[in-house]
Amino acid sequence: MKLFSTKKASPLVTFEEAIFQGLPPDNGLYMPESIPVLSSEFWDKVEGMSIQKIAFEITKAFFKDDLSDDVIQQIIDEAITFDAPLAKLNESLFCLELFHGSSMAFKDFGARFMASIMSYFLRKSDQKLNILVATSGDTGGAVAQGFYNKANISVTILYPKGKVSEIQEKQLTTLGGNISALEVDGTFDDCQALVKQAFLDLDLKSKFGLASANSINIARLIPQSFYYVYAYSRLKGLGKDIVFSVPSGNFGNLTAGLIAQKMRMPVKTFIAATNVNKVVPSFIESGEYLPISPSISTISNAMDVGNPSNFPRMESIFNNDINQFRSSIKGCYFTDGETKDGIKELKEKFDYLACPHTAIAYLGLKKYSTENSGSIGVFLSTAHFAKFLPDMEKVLGYTPQIPKRLSDLIGLEKSSSEIKASYDEFKEYLLQNLI
Numbered sequence: 001m002k003l004f005s006t007k008k009a010s011p012l013v014t015f016e017e018a019i020f021q022g023l024p025p026d027n028g029l030y031m032p033e034s035i036p037v038l039s040s041e042f043w044d045k046v047e048g049m050s051i052q053k054i055a056f057e058i059t060k061a062f063f064k065d066d067l068s069d070d071v072i073q074q075i076i077d078e079a080i081t082f083d084a085p086l087a088k089l090n091e092s093l094f095c096l097e098l099f100h101g102s103s104m105a106f107k108d109f110g111a112r113f114m115a116s117i118m119s120y121f122l123r124k125s126d127q128k129l130n131i132l133v134a135t136s137g138d139t140g141g142a143v144a145q146g147f148y149n150k151a152n153i154s155v156t157i158l159y160p161k162g163k164v165s166e167i168q169e170k171q172l173t174t175l176g177g178n179i180s181a182l183e184v185d186g187t188f189d190d191c192q193a194l195v196k197q198a199f200l201d202l203d204l205k206s207k208f209g210l211a212s213a214n215s216i217n218i219a220r221l222i223p224q225s226f227y228y229v230y231a232y233s234r235l236k237g238l239g240k241d242i243v244f245s246v247p248s249g250n251f252g253n254l255t256a257g258l259i260a261q262k263m264r265m266p267v268k269t270f271i272a273a274t275n276v277n278k279v280v281p282s283f284i285e286s287g288e289y290l291p292i293s294p295s296i297s298t299i300s301n302a303m304d305v306g307n308p309s310n311f312p313r314m315e316s317i318f319n320n321d322i323n324q325f326r327s328s329i330k331g332c333y334f335t336d337g338e339t340k341d342g343i344k345e346l347k348e349k350f351d352y353l354a355c356p357h358t359a360i361a362y363l364g365l366k367k368y369s370t371e372n373s374g375s376i377g378v379f380l381s382t383a384h385f386a387k388f389l390p391d392m393e394k395v396l397g398y399t400p401q402i403p404k405r406l407s408d409l410i411g412l413e414k415s416s417s418e419i420k421a422s423y424d425e426f427k428e429y430l431l432q433n434l435i
């Protein structure tokens with residue numbers, strides 16, 4: 001499969017080139033030249049398939065020219081070691097739980113898949129690789145877990161100082177080994193801009209192998225389509241239209257849903273549910289794309305993104321046609337006060353505990369369902385609620401039970417280096433520390 005840059009000013013590349021380059025030289029984003037349509041035989045039989053089987057079939061559809069079946073199977077066996085259960089809240093309302101992986105966030109699908117595939121390609125050569133990744137909370141933890149101890153790979157994670165939860169911070173800063181963390185005095189968008197600048201820095205690129213583990217890297221997005229198809233497979237038998245509500249920040253998750261739709265997964269509509277960093281919902285309403293700078297801090301901190309990096313991919317999927325955009329995605333946004341009410345409502349009405357991001361997806365679906373009825377609603381739960389303990393305690397009025405995997409982190413000492421949001425300082429750090 002070949003990939004093109006959304007800016008159309010860079011040459012086509014192979015999948016291997018795209019994942020190791022991360023960003024095309026013209027600063028666009030790589031997209032597959034064509035998104036494979038899965039066969040009607042696949043869609044007929046999907047109901048009985050495990051998530052691993054679905055993952056295998058999707059990966060094969062994309063990469064049959066790049067990877068053998070045995071290698072694909074090996075990558076799936078290594079990466080997709082957990083499930084994505086659908087919790088039924090009532091006859092037409094389901095929560096797709098994406099937090100059963102190692103870092104307890106949906107990023108585990110993409111990060112583990114990417115770590116396996118990159119390790120496979122690296123084993124064929126003797127090269128060393130530096131992963132640079134920006135996080136507003138969850139990507140960093142998933143990438144740290146996914147790449148921990150992978151041979152010949154070093155990971156540098158940039159996160160905004162004071163803007164991630166304590167447990168999220170511990171996930172990024174306590175593994176050690178090949179994982180380092182940089183605490184940036186700025187916002188997530190500053191972290192993302194620093195990382196992007198490094199990928200375009202020819203001096204750095206001539207000295208080191210650099211790659212991205214953010215959703216700007218296409219290898220993160222394809223595995224995120226697995227769980228949409230899995231949810232569809234479990235709900236198909238109900239014979240109703242399906243609406244997916246996706247809590248969104250950088251819009252990798254929603255773009256992965258659009259990729260699943262392009263593969264012919266039937267979807268009635270997607271809901272792009274954000275916090276007050278409402279760049280995409282506002283774009284859907286007004287047709288104007290206006291980044292928010294600096295991004296606004298909220299209790300759904302992992303979605304505090306003022307310039308979503310996957311927006312050009314979404315535009316490319318819709319051929320830059322706002323009407324196509326509007327017919328596939330409905331936008332909505334919620335304040336912190338509304339988010340807290342959403343958490344309370346989920347607990348009181350359904351006895352279901354959800355993190356602030358998940359609550360936003362629930363609210364998005366609720367808003368849509370009051371105006372449209374008759375479909376099945378699925379809201380995506382993108383992280384375990386315990387990752388956001390202080391806010392959960394404030395909203396619920398008690399301390400919910402924390403999985404041991406997360407509570408064990410609290411006592412650990414963090415190890416990170418502080419930098420200003422300055423490219424010179426960042427580059428100096430990289431020159432001293434990359435492998």
Ligand SMILES: Cc1ncc(COP(=O)(O)O)c(C=O)c1O
Nearest residue numbers: 138248249250251252253302382
């Ligand atoms: C818990 C959680 N929910 C939602 C999002 C937003 O996802 P995306 O950036 O793919 O839109 C993130 C961050 O990626 C997250 O960590």
Ligand SMILES: N[C@@H](CCOP(=O)(O)O)C(=O)O
Nearest residue numbers: 135136137138139214215302
């Ligand atoms: N919300 C993310 C921000 C980075 O998004 P990515 O999907 O592009 O890696 C986070 O949790 O770090």
